[in-house]
Amino acid sequence: MTESPASPEDLTAALDSTGYLADEGLATAGFLALRMRRPLFCEGEPGTGKTSLALALSEALEVPLVRLQCHEGIDAAQALYEWDFPRQLLHLRALEAAEGGRLDADTAERSLYTERFLLARPLLQALTTAPCVLLVDEIDRADDEFEAFLLQLLDEYTVTIPEYGEIRAEQPPLVVLTSNRTREVHDALKRRCLYHWLEHPDLGREMRILRRRVPDVSETLARQIAEAVHRLRDLELLKPPGTAESLDWARALLALNRNELDAATAARTLGAVLKYSEDLDRVRAKLDALFA
Structure with a gap:
């Protein structure tokens, strides 16, 4: 691990070196999470850079990233560990053959539940x-029971496996939890975290992100894309475009050798930035006004 940043400004510079342009508030929240050893809970609209933050922190700090993608129905076994039953069965057969069928049950059972047969899932890996860096992505997609389980684990960074024993983190991971706010996460989890709401970047920062992540885009085209995306976000679409869509739009325009974004070019490439047919119809009806 590289030396921990000494200030929010240092963290801003470290993230900048990875291509992630953090504003002052986000850099401060990340620095405090590192210094205070507290999880960082990031909420915001899709495409505001929540997941990318964890990736950038991992790269900037030169530590591994462990990612847990939450989904409806996820349980502790999928997130924490499970036993490799096929290998355990093969092991039992090998023991039985070696012992000529005279297998001591207690000895066999002890040999089954060792690290050799333990399959670590993301939380145990962390x-x-x-x-x-442990990224718990889209925690709002998990159910209440899993959230309660995660709460207990984050309290002590310890887990007890009945057949194996206690496992405690020698050094707690830097935890980044993200939520698109499809449901409210319980206060008990939020209280254990530092909280930050991520907004879409302002025009100037979005232009800088475009120029940094897509170096071949000109300043003029970057401005046109950023201005167009900001106008689209004001239309109350089903899914307003995020920064990821801005980057996709820039790459699509470059792939078509377009150096300017006008209404005709936008009409041809809206699929790079809008993902619902209703949004496409709404925007196409207003293209001339949007690019007047």
Whole structure:
């Protein structure tokens, strides 16, 4: 692990070196999460850079990233660990053959539940990989039971596996939790975290992101894309475009050898930035006004 940033400004510079342009508020929240050893809970609209923040922190700090993608129905077994039953069965058969069928049950059972047969899922990987960044992505998609389980784990960074014993993190991971706010996450989880709401970048920062992540885009085209995306976000679309869509739009225009974004070019490339047919119809009806 590289030396921990000494200030929010240092963290801003470290993230900048990875191509992630953090504003002052986000850099301060990230620095405090590092200094206070607290999870960082990031909420915001899709495409505001929540997941990218964890990736950039991992790169800037030169530590592994462990990612847990949450979804409806996720449970502790999928997130924490499970036993490799096929290998355990093969092991039992090998023991039985070696012992000529005279297998001691207690000895056999002890040999089954060892690290050799333990399949670590993301949460257990994060506890045993020190140091690292643990990304718990889209926690709002998980149910209440999993959220309660995660709450207990984040309290002590310890887990007890009944057949194996206690596993405690030698150095707690830097935890970044993200939420698109499809449901409210419980206050008990938020209280254990530092909180930051990510807004879409302002015009100037979006232009800088475009120029940094897509170096071949001209300043003029970057401005046109950023201005167009900001106008689209004001239309109350089903899914307003995020920064990822801005970058896709820039790459699409470059692939078509377009150096200017006008209404005709936008009409041909809206699929790079809008993902719902209703949004496409709404924007196409207003293209001339949007690019007047």
